Amino acid sequence: MDFTPTEAQTDLARLTGEICAKLVTADRLRELDTAGRFDEQLWKSLAETGVLAAALPEALGGSDFGMLEQSAILRELGRVVAAVPYLWSIVLSAGALAKFGDADQQQLAARAGAGEIVLTAALAEELRATTDAPGIVAEAAGAAWTLTGTATTVPFADRAERILVPAITSTGVGVFVIDPEHASVTRTAQQIVDLSPEFAVDLAATPAELLGSIEAGADILTWLREHAWLGLSALQLGTLERALELTAEHTRTREQFGKPIGSFQSVAQRLSDAYIDIGGLRLTVTQGAWRLSEDLPAAEAIHIAKFWAAEAGHKVAHTVVHVHGGLGIDRDHITHNYFTAAKHNEFALGGATPHLLALGAELAS
Numbered sequence: 001m002d003f004t005p006t007e008a009q010t011d012l013a014r015l016t017g018e019i020c021a022k023l024v025t026a027d028r029l030r031e032l033d034t035a036g037r038f039d040e041q042l043w044k045s046l047a048e049t050g051v052l053a054a055a056l057p058e059a060l061g062g063s064d065f066g067m068l069e070q071s072a073i074l075r076e077l078g079r080v081v082a083a084v085p086y087l088w089s090i091v092l093s094a095g096a097l098a099k100f101g102d103a104d105q106q107q108l109a110a111r112a113g114a115g116e117i118v119l120t121a122a123l124a125e126e127l128r129a130t131t132d133a134p135g136i137v138a139e140a141a142g143a144a145w146t147l148t149g150t151a152t153t154v155p156f157a158d159r160a161e162r163i164l165v166p167a168i169t170s171t172g173v174g175v176f177v178i179d180p181e182h183a184s185v186t187r188t189a190q191q192i193v194d195l196s197p198e199f200a201v202d203l204a205a206t207p208a209e210l211l212g213s214i215e216a217g218a219d220i221l222t223w224l225r226e227h228a229w230l231g232l233s234a235l236q237l238g239t240l241e242r243a244l245e246l247t248a249e250h251t252r253t254r255e256q257f258g259k260p261i262g263s264f265q266s267v268a269q270r271l272s273d274a275y276i277d278i279g280g281l282r283l284t285v286t287q288g289a290w291r292l293s294e295d296l297p298a299a300e301a302i303h304i305a306k307f308w309a310a311e312a313g314h315k316v317a318h319t320v321v322h323v324h325g326g327l328g329i330d331r332d333h334i335t336h337n338y339f340t341a342a343k344h345n346e347f348a349l350g351g352a353t354p355h356l357l358a359l360g361a362e363l364a365s
Contacts, residue, residue, distance in 0.1 A: 003286060008065050009072040012054055016076040019045050024080040026334050033337065036158065036189065036197040037083040047115025052090050056098055060110040066293035067091075067227065071234040071285060078238025081194070081341040085118055085156040087231040092224055093119030093164050096175070100212040100220050105177065108162055117161035122151035122201060123228050123349060136203065138167035138174055146205040147176060153348075157187050157199035164211065165203070166221045174217035175224065176208035194340035222299075228349055230288045230302050233309040236345040237285050240278050240313060243320045243338035247271065250324055261323070270319045277312035284308050303359040309345060310352035317342035 005013075023042045032039055046052050055070050056062025070091050077086055094109035097119070101109065111117045122136075136149030147167050157163060157180055165176050180187060186202040212220050248271060251262030261267050284305035291298035317339050321328035328335050350358075 005072070006068055008054075008063070008069045012051065012065075012069050013072040013076050015049060016046070016051055016073050017079070019049060019051070020076060020080040020082060024082060029081065029334050029337050030332070032083050033195065033331070035191075035195050037195050038085075038156070038159070038197060039083040042082060043084045044115060046084065046086070047113075052086070052115055053110075053113030055090070056094060056109060056113045060098055060106060061113050067230065067289045068293045071230065071289040074231055074234035075238035075241075075285075078235035078341075078345075079242040081239060081337050083196070085120060087228070087235065088120045088155045089118045089160075091231050092121045092123075092228055093162070095227065096121075096164060096211065096220065096224055097177075099223070100175075100216065101177075105209070105211065108177075111161075118156055118159050119162050119164070120154060120156045120160040121164040121224060121228070122154045122157075123166070123224060124151065124153040136165060136167040138169045138176060138208065139205075140169070145174075145176060145208045145210055147178060147203045147208045148205055149203055151201045151203070153190060153192070153198040154187075154201045155196060155198050157201055158189070158197055163201065164224070165201075165208065166217075166224070167208075169214055169217075172214050172217055173221055174214045175211045175220045177211055178203070178206050178208045182206055192344065194337070194344040196344060225349070226292065226298060226302050229306040229355075230285065230292065230298075232345050232348050233281065233285050233288070233302075233305040236309040236313050236342065237278070237281050239338055239341045239345060240274075240281065240316045243335075243342065244271070244274050244278060244316060246335065246338070247274075247320045247323050250327075267323060270323065274316045274319045277308075277316055281305070281308040281312045300359060300362050303355045303362060306350065307352050307355040307359065310347070310350075310355065313342045313346040314352070317346070 053062045055065040058064050089112050094112040097105045097109040112119045136147055138145050138147050160180055162177050163180050165178055167176055184204045184206040187199045190198050190200055192198045252260055254261050288301040288305045291301050321339050324335050327333045
């Protein structure tokens, strides 16, 4: 594979980085450090500059870019622990509706790309080695469908216009689209480590539209999961990169015994280990994004990337806190934002162990 970034990757990363540098300051992060964090100003700017729509098809207002470009955007958003649903609304939901949906569903994707609405997906099912079946049941009534069950940790469900929900049918798994404002839907806020807005969503015979077909349901669900795992890994890459930069700067200015603490061998070793871990994550994210962009089998590469996002995320996040000392647990210092974001990305949609097991099953097959 060619590791040279595409021109679009470079341009979108630069544009996203410039927007974030202007709007997401340390003071702004402190303002957003509350339950249900959402940066409306940043979201609006990403829409106005065309970042949100960039990877959508041209017919829906985009430039038809792929996962390489989206991973570059996610990496920049991770660097500022941005409180916006780019992964969930654009990469996953709008991307799936644009690729698999009918004309009306594709228009939802176009509206999401314009920043008019937010979309999300309920994917936080336990990673299982024996079945792809999610825990929500779909029942057909003629041409109509209803869903019953509970989805957990659904991001931004409080402001979503539609939610994509995988469900079991009598003939296989399907992916459905629901309106969370329907009277049969109950959304309950959950406590999340980095204060992200995530909800338990209870469905009681909720009307639903089928995305694609039941025959294609398993493939659509695989598409969603693979893009979600890789997207979380790209966010984690940006988060860890910036966290290590902040820590390296701290070790240059913080002194003990008349010397910068970065000159101590034990500190230097931990930073070196973190640098290597981040390099491994960068490599695996790039490989996974390239394989998706080239329509090549990507499951193995993506499980490796998510494993690194969890494993490296744990080690680097704790290094950042330990090296900062008391500042690492001070809510007035932005270090804790990076720690909590890294822990969220570590465990979201499966930590290191389930992805290692899934990788083993993938290799065995």
